[in-house]
Amino acid sequence: MALLEARNVHGGYGGMNILNGVSMAIEADEVGVIVGPNGAGKSTMLKAIFGLLAVNQGEILLRGEPITNLSPDRLVHRGMGFVPQEKNIFPSLTVEENLEMGAYIHPQRFRPMLERVYDFFPPLKDKRRQPAGELSGGQRQMVAMGRALMVEPSLLLLDEPTAGLSPLYMNEIFARVQEINAAGVGILMVEQHAKQALAIADKGFVLAAGQNRFTDTGDNLLNDPEVAKSFLGG
Amino acid sequence: MNELVFFINNVVVAGSVTGSIYAIGAVGVTLIFSIMRFAHFAHADMMTFGALMVLVLTTAFPEVGGAVGLPTAVVMLPLAMALTALLAVGIDKGFYKPLRAHGVKPIVMVIGSLGVALILQGLIRLFAGTRAQSLYIAERKEIFRLELPFESVTRPIIVTEPQVILFILTLAAVIGLHLFLNRTRTGKAMRAMSDNPDLARASGINTSRIVTITWIIAGGLAAVAGTLLSLDVAFKPDLSFFLLLPIFAAAIVGGVGHPYGAIAGGFVVGFAETLAVFNWAVLLRPLQQHFPDWLELPRNLAFVGTEYKIVVPFFILVAILVWRPTGIFKGKVI
Ligand SMILES: Nc1ncnc2c1ncn2[C@@H]1O[C@H](COP(=O)(O)OP(=O)(O)OP(=O)(O)O)[C@@H](O)[C@H]1O
Ligand SMILES: [Mg+2]
Numbered sequence: 025m026a027l028l029e030a031r032n033v034h035g036g037y038g039g040m041n042i043l044n045g046v047s048m049a050i051e052a053d054e055v056g057v058i059v060g061p062n063g064a065g066k067s068t069m070l071k072a073i074f075g076l077l078a079v080n081q082g083e084i085l086l087r088g089e090p091i092t093n094l095s096p097d098r099l100v101h102r103g104m105g106f107v108p109q110e111k112n113i114f115p116s117l118t119v120e121e122n123l124e125m126g127a128y129i130h131p132q133r134f135r136p137m138l139e140r141v142y143d144f145f146p147p148l149k150d151k152r153r154q155p156a157g158e159l160s161g162g163q164r165q166m167v168a169m170g171r172a173l174m175v176e177p178s179l180l181l182l183d184e185p186t187a188g189l190s191p192l193y194m195n196e197i198f199a200r201v202q203e204i205n206a207a208g209v210g211i212l213m214v215e216q217h218a219k220q221a222l223a224i225a226d227k228g229f230v231l232a233a234g235q236n237r238f239t240d241t242g243d244n245l246l247n248d249p250e251v252a253k254s255f256l257g258g
Numbered sequence: 259m260n261e262l263v264f265f266i267n268n269v270v271v272a273g274s275v276t277g278s279i280y281a282i283g284a285v286g287v288t289l290i291f292s293i294m295r296f297a298h299f300a301h302a303d304m305m306t307f308g309a310l311m312v313l314v315l316t317t318a319f320p321e322v323g324g325a326v327g328l329p330t331a332v333v334m335l336p337l338a339m340a341l342t343a344l345l346a347v348g349i350d351k352g353f354y355k356p357l358r359a360h361g362v363k364p365i366v367m368v369i370g371s372l373g374v375a376l377i378l379q380g381l382i383r384l385f386a387g388t389r390a391q392s393l394y395i396a397e398r399k400e401i402f403r404l405e406l407p408f409e410s411v412t413r414p415i416i417v418t419e420p421q422v423i424l425f426i427l428t429l430a431a432v433i434g435l436h437l438f439l440n441r442t443r444t445g446k447a448m449r450a451m452s453d454n455p456d457l458a459r460a461s462g463i464n465t466s467r468i469v470t471i472t473w474i475i476a477g478g479l480a481a482v483a484g485t486l487l488s489l490d491v492a493f494k495p496d497l498s499f500f501l502l503l504p505i506f507a508a509a510i511v512g513g514v515g516h517p518y519g520a521i522a523g524g525f526v527v528g529f530a531e532t533l534a535v536f537n538w539a540v541l542l543r544p545l546q547q548h549f550p551d552w553l554e555l556p557r558n559l560a561f562v563g564t565e566y567k568i569v570v571p572f573f574i575l576v577a578i579l580v581w582r583p584t585g586i587f588k589g590k591v592i
Contacts, residue, residue: 074460076456076460096459096460096462097459097462097463097464100460100461100462101462106460108456108457108460111454111456111457112457113454113457114449114450114453114454114457114458115453115454116449116452116453117446117449117450117453121446121449121450122450124443124446125446125447125450125458125461125463126461128443128447128461128462128463129461129462131443171461175461175462
């Protein structure tokens with residue numbers, strides 16, 4: 025059974041529909057990557073899955089159970105973690121307090137999870153008493169991902185985790201994503217760095233104008249000349 | 259050296275008293291702002307309500323304090339805090355929550371709170387009448403006179419019992435708040451929500467519970483501040499009129515949404531007020547012999563008359579905001 029399955033999802037902000045029938049599915053041990061031009065509705069799709077946006081047609085299932093339009097805090101309890109594209113940390117809280125807020129719903133798991141997150145992101149351990157707002161962009165991204173990992177999610181939604189990072193940091197983050205996935209967390213990630221992201225993807229979804237344009241394995245999408253021509257810059 | 263004692267009594271003691279009261283009030287305003295993003299104009303009336311509860315309870319059981327060796331009003335304070343917290347939560351459920359559920363703009367909340375302020379003021383007058391009433395009903399205000407061990411000093415430093423209680427309670431409130439915000443999970447969640455409400459929700463933090471806790475703390479602190487002021491002077495139904503402006507000035511001066519800023523702002527405004535109405539002629543008089551003959555000291559040399567005290571917070575507000583537009587501590591959006 026698929027970890028996450030979205031069937032023909034329609035939804036948007038206010039009256040205007042942005043998603044016009046998006047479908048995707050990933051298995052529990054997979055990395056799914058959503059790519060597509062700016063404004064395609066990639067972030068909107070993640071928000072729809074995480075209950076931040078009204079879905080007015082279609083269905084979303086987590087391990088076969090319908091979760092369409094459940095509120096974010098219910099989804100957190102069901103094992104979903106979400107890292108938004110922007111404003112994804114608590115700037116005036118220290119790094120450790122940010123992580124503690126991630127574990128808010130089961131405080132007794134805070135200590136053991138904290139050690140695991142520090143293992144994934146060693147730089148955070150040195151900075152743990154520093155306000156997260158004072159960190160570099162890459163370190164903030166680590167705080168954001170760490171915070172979402174603290175709930176021990178079975179599915180992690182990441183919206184452009186490498187936005188604005190140097191190529192070095194980008195590879196670092198992708199390596200961490202693979203490690204987290206290897207530790208048993210399903211990942212659905214939106215990425216601008218399409219080639220690099222599809223290279224680590226089990227499944228790839230190319231969105232345009234709120235619809236699936238291509239859906240295939242990461243490798244197949246990378247090798248598809250049509251995808252390369254229109255979406256991967258040649 | 260008696261002049262120095264005069265200064266201590268009229269500026270150091272009086273300024274700390276006023277500053278403490280403003281600080282505790284401003285903390286409530288700033289907490290409410292940081293969680294709900296609106297200026298709560300009914301806050302000063304909640305302070306008055308808290309003092310009224312103490313007055314009512316003290317009138318009903320005037321002898322309780324004697325049994326434990328404290329003013330009855332102070333013994334009644336915890337109960338009054340609980341009642342005021344209850345009122346705050348009730349007001350939120352009845353007035354502000356429905357507005358929030360509609361997703362109204364902050365200005366609508368502000369106007370709503372102005373309406374709540376008028377309702378509270380009316381109710382308080384209805385039950386308490388309009389005259390001033392002392393919170394000391396069955397007992398007398400104790401006054402401590404500290405003689406200084408200098409020959410040239412003949413006058414004592416005067417501190418009253420309610421002022422001592424006020425200093426102790428303010429210290430306790432500040433330390434308690436600090437520990438709550440930095441050491442407890444709920445306190446941290448409150449700061450998290452103030453930083454980024456959407457992310458707080460996405461982390462599974464129950465934000466409506468945080469809102470309720472904010473009202474409980476703000477209401478409880480409002481009762482403390484209102485009671486302390488009434489103990490120091492007397493209970494008056496129009497207390498809020500004299501409190502509203504200074505506590506908002508304090509919150510803004512300190513940096514909106516910043517609890518430590520509100521405390522600092524409270525003392526800045528409190529001391530500014532007392533310094534502004536202080537008669538500087540008293541301090542300068544001993545130096546009169548060094549002045550040229552044509553310069554004669556007037557009898558009263560204060561920056562403003564007592565009746566204009568209320569404008570001082572305005573002035574401080576403008577002066578500090580010119581210097582630091584987001585307040586002493588870096589505040590949130592204005
Ligand atoms: N909060 C909002 N309210 C109304 N419309 C919005 C909102 N957020 C996004 N949109 C609109 O939805 C459409 C899709 O936006 P979305 O953020 O999903 O794009 P995206 O694919 O993530 O793009 P990018 O690569 O730039 O992040 C855009 O046309 C945008 O204008
Ligand atoms: Mg986006």
